[in-house]
Amino acid sequence: MKLIIVDDHAVVRSGLASLLNGKHGIEVIGEAADGDEGIAKALELRPDVVLMDLSMPHGKDGMAATAELKQQAPDIAVLILTMHDDDEYLFRAIHAGAAGYILKSAPHDELVSAIQSVASGNAYLYPTATKRLMKEYLDRQNKGENTGTFEKLSDREKEILSWTAKGYSNKEIAEHLILSVKTVETHKANLMEKLGLKTRPDLIKYAVKKGLLTFE
Known part of the structure; x- marks a missing residue:
C-alpha cells in the first residue's frame, strides 16, 4: 500500500x-x-x-x-x-x-x-x-423522519437553505435572488419548520448531508 x-x-x-x-x-x-x-x-x-x-x-x-x-x-x-x-x-x-x-x-x-x-x-x-x-439515524427513525421531507421543500426554499448554510445573511440572499428580505425570512422560517430544525448548526449539518454545500 x-x-x-x-x-x-x-x-x-x-x-x-x-x-x-x-x-x-x-x-x-x-x-x-x-x-x-x-x-x-x-x-x-x-x-x-x-x-x-x-x-x-x-x-x-x-x-x-x-x-x-x-x-x-x-x-x-x-x-x-x-x-x-x-x-x-x-x-x-x-x-x-x-x-x-x-x-x-x-x-x-x-x-x-x-x-x-x-x-x-x-x-x-x-x-x-x-x-x-x-444513534442519529435511529433517533430520526424514531421521530418519524423520512427521506421525503426534503422533497417537500419548494425550489425556492431549497435555494435559501443552501445559501443560508453557506453563511450568507438574509440581506445578501435577498440581493442575490432579487427578493425582499421579508420574503427570504418567511421562506427560511417555513423550511426550518418543515425540516424540524432549530439552529444554524442544525441547518448546516442537514445541508451537508443533502449535498447542498461544496468546499472550495
Whole structure:
C-alpha cells in the first residue's frame, strides 16, 4: 500500500513515516505540508491512500484538498487523520469524499487497520463516530423522519437553505435572488419548520448531508 502523509507539522509527518513505513505492507512514498502540496504529490506519485490532516493554516486545508483531490483522482482514497472529534467535521469530510476518518489519539493498530480498510476500497470511521451516526439515524427513525421531507421543500426554499448554510445573511440572499428580505425570512422560517430544525448548526449539518454545500 503506497501512502502519502499530509500534515503541516514536520515532526508529525516524520513520526508517522517512521511508525508506518516498511511495516504492515505500507510504503510511505511522499510527504506534504499543506493541501496544495498534497494534491500535487498525490497526482504525481499516485498513492493508494493519502493520510490527510484537516487543520493546516497555509494553502488549502484538508477539507478543501480532499474535495479537489477526489474530483481529479477519484481512485485515490483519502483517510482523514485529525484531532477534531466533532460531528460537523465528520459530516463535511464524508461529503468532501473522504473514505475514512480517524482521530490522532487512536492507537497504532487502529490507524493501520484504517489505512488497510480504505486502501481496499472500504470505508472507515472510528468506533465512537460509528455509534453516533447509528444513534442519529435511529433517533430520526424514531421521530418519524423520512427521506421525503426534503422533497417537500419548494425550489425556492431549497435555494435559501443552501445559501443560508453557506453563511450568507438574509440581506445578501435577498440581493442575490432579487427578493425582499421579508420574503427570504418567511421562506427560511417555513423550511426550518418543515425540516424540524432549530439552529444554524442544525441547518448546516442537514445541508451537508443533502449535498447542498461544496468546499472550495
